[in-house]
Amino acid sequence: MTDARRQIPRTDMLLADPRLVAAAERIGYQLVKTAVAAAQQAARDGTIAPESIVDTVVRSLPERATSLRPVVNATGILVHTNLGRAPLSSAAIEAIVGAAGVTDVEFDLGAGQRARRGRSAVEALADAVPTAEAAHVVNNNAAALLLVALALAGDGREIVISRGELVEIGDGFRIPELLASTGAVLREVGATNRTRLADYADVIGENTAFILKVHPSNFIVSGFTREVGVRELAGLGVPVVADIGSGLLKPHPLLPDEPDATTSLAEGATLVTASGDKLLGGPQAGLMLGKTELVERLRRHPAARALRVDKLTLAALEATLRGPLPPVRAMLATPTRDLLARAEKIAAELRNAGIAATSVESEAAVGGGGAPGVRLPSAAVSLPPEYAAKLRKTSRPIVGRTERNQCLLDLFAVDPEQDADLVRAVREAG
Structure with a gap:
């Protein structure tokens, strides 16, 4: 044989x-x-x-030459760090594709000579925040804080910060350790739950580089608490750097307690730092807005080269700022009744396919270090709990959440165009 x-x-x-x-x-x-x-x-x-x-x-064989797989975010967390944070707008995606080849990222076509890198994206950022004199972009918000500390306090000068704002930003990384790694000296003031203006004033001296005001964007301290705002801190006569975290450029009606760049600068902050891939809805980036003299000093610091962003990020950021409403902000603006109607339509289709599905009211959250404690009304499709694991293994993975012995597919962060993908995945899992 x-x-x-x-x-x-x-x-x-x-x-x-x-x-x-x-x-x-x-x-x-x-x-x-x-x-x-x-x-x-x-x-x-x-x-x-x-x-x-x-x-x-x-x-x-995979569809693409990458192990990253597109998934549907049905967790109810709008900006989910583990799922890549903000989904980009179609304009930003198109801009990335256009920038993937040879571009004029650092070249003036009219003059035929070198130009400031990413000038259009930086101008778009400054235009979006009228209270900012100038802007600069690095690769994330931690990099922005690192550059500020290096440039202003890396020679052993002091950064004054409240003990209630010594934040761990995720995966074990902590702001105080990040800042201390630059050679700066941290001068902690106040208590975990209460810090007064006098606590700052008592330690300011010749060796003070700046006051750092950090928004504790991933936790809440409630009860017997007190903090000092940017406006009060700005009256102490030293630079105030406000790390607002979530990238909100202007006030938002649904998030009244979330600090924004426009207001922080108007209240006297010398510099504001923020993330580009959270509530702004753009690519990962560290946004820096403030006084021209300081921004230029940061831009020319030797470490700025190591922290700079690539052409794809610059293209996506400009398109996010100048283009149509990005998905994150569109999802924030979606009426709850629209979510409920979608949930009922999806549940009905699944019931017609013999799957036990119901539409239920739900609560969503901003996530990603933004608007901690804020619950946003939403709607979800409820399935038996075993679907949670099954849906993660389908050809188009769906990531939901398990709650009260149910698998909930929350629609707050699901683009309506993904509803059909969700239905197909549930049928495949069933």
Whole structure:
């Protein structure tokens, strides 16, 4: 009897199959070759037939040359850090595609010479915050704080900060340790729950570089509390740096307690730092807005080169600022009745398919270090709890949440165009 393993086609013959040639052009030769080798081994082991190797390879290949998979965020957390924070607008995505090739990111086409890097994005940021004299962009908000500390206090000068604002920003990283790594000296004042203006005034001296006002954006201290606002701090005669965190550029009616850049600067902050991929709804970036002299000093600091953003980020940021309403802000503006209507329509489709689904009222949150404690009215599709794990394994993964022995698919952060994907995934999981 002929050994079936002798029937296994050679690698070069398999790779010449038109379907695999097309796949190699799409995702790269090495990924396809690795998949072919795995399928050949499966044929040797007898788990697949030799003649089905190409079909097996085609089924196993990813759609893209990356392991990152698009998912539907049905958690009810609008800006979910583990899911990539803010989804970009179509304008920002188009801008990234356009910037992926050769661009004039640092070149003046009219003059035919070098120009300031990302000038259009920086101008768009400054235009969006009328109280800012100038703006600069680095790769995230932690980088912005790092650059400020290096430039203003890295020679052993003091940064004055309330003990109630010594925040851990995620994954074990803490603002005090970040700042101390620059060579700055932290001068902690007040108590965890109460800090007064006099606490700041008592420690300000010749060695004070600036006061840092940090918005505790991922927790709330309630009860017997007191904090000092930017307006009061600005009267102490030293620079005030306000880390507002979530990237809100102007006041928002749904988030009255969330600090914004426009107001913070109007109240006397010398500089405001914020994230670009939270409530602004753009790419990951550290936004810096404030006095021209200080912003220029930061821009020219040697560390600024190491912290700068790439052309794709600059393109996406400008499109977010100048283009249509990005998804995060559009989702914030969605009426609850629209969410409830969508939830009932989805639940009805699933019930018609024999799946136990109901529409329920829900509560969403901003997330991502923004508006802690604020609950936003929403709507969800309720399924049996076992769907939570099943939906994460479908061809278009759905990430929901488990609550009161239910799998809830909250629609607050789900684009209406994804409703059909959600229905298909639930049917696939069922």
